Amino acid sequence: MSGVRVLRARDYPRMPWKNGGGSTEEIARDAGEGLEGFGWRLSIADIESSGGFSRFAGYQRIISVLQGEGMYLTVDGQRSRLLRVFDAFAFKGDSEVACTLPGGGIRDFNLIYAPDLYGARLQWFEGRARFFSDAGTVVVFAGGGEVGVEVDGGGVLLGGYDCLLVSGREGVVGVEVSGVCCVVELTRVGG
Numbered sequence: 001m002s003g004v005r006v007l008r009a010r011d012y013p014r015m016p017w018k019n020g021g022g023s024t025e026e027i028a029r030d031a032g033e034g035l036e037g038f039g040w041r042l043s044i045a046d047i048e049s050s051g052g053f054s055r056f057a058g059y060q061r062i063i064s065v066l067q068g069e070g071m072y073l074t075v076d077g078q079r080s081r082l083l084r085v086f087d088a089f090a091f092k093g094d095s096e097v098a099c100t101l102p103g104g105g106i107r108d109f110n111l112i113y114a115p116d117l118y119g120a121r122l123q124w125f126e127g128r129a130r131f132f133s134d135a136g137t138v139v140v141f142a143g144g145g146e147v148g149v150e151v152d153g154g155g156v157l158l159g160g161y162d163c164l165l166v167s168g169r170e171g172v173v174g175v176e177v178s179g180v181c182c183v184v185e186l187t188r189v190g191g
Contacts (some may be wrong), residue, residue: 004154006163007028018056034078043072043112044108059093060112060113062122066082072100073097074098128178136167146179150175
């Protein structure tokens with residue numbers, strides 16, 4: 001996978017959760033199939049009721065609420081603050097994790113990555129922002145509404161939950177965004 005690709009939300013495949021409690025729309029991943037063999041994976045999940053999360057031993061996770069009144073996560077016995085829309089929260093994939101939904105069901109955005117393979121940075125932006133990245137993979141995820149994205153002078157309009165994926169490029173890439181979006185930068189460890 002290299003170059004610049006637009007991934008449309010309508011095309012994301014749906015797959016079951018590892019614990020069988022629901023399903024996820026998979027946005028993108030670096031390799032593998034199913035729930036194994038990837039170095040990083042981005043997805044959207046609808047959580048309808050409070051309960052346990054799947055474990056992903058050897059991985060790190062960063063989760064953000066996209067829609068709904070928010071959630072509390074209890075990670076290895078420690079309860080988080082109330083996570084509201086576009087709050088990012090990180091935890092180890094092999095932790096024992098359960099969520100409580102005080103206001104009903106939510107939709108969330110998930111990054112799962114193997115820290116022995118990738119370094120990751122996840123940031124939410126609102127309005128206009130311009131940045132430069134030397135990460136091997138840069139993802140711009142539209143947080144619900146339309147987002148304009150320019151990469152090295154070429155522009156695209158993303159619809160809600162669409163993504164722009166920049167990968168396999170050498171050197172620094174310039175990115176400008178307008179709207180509410182999440183930018184994920186993934187850098188291969190040791191390379």
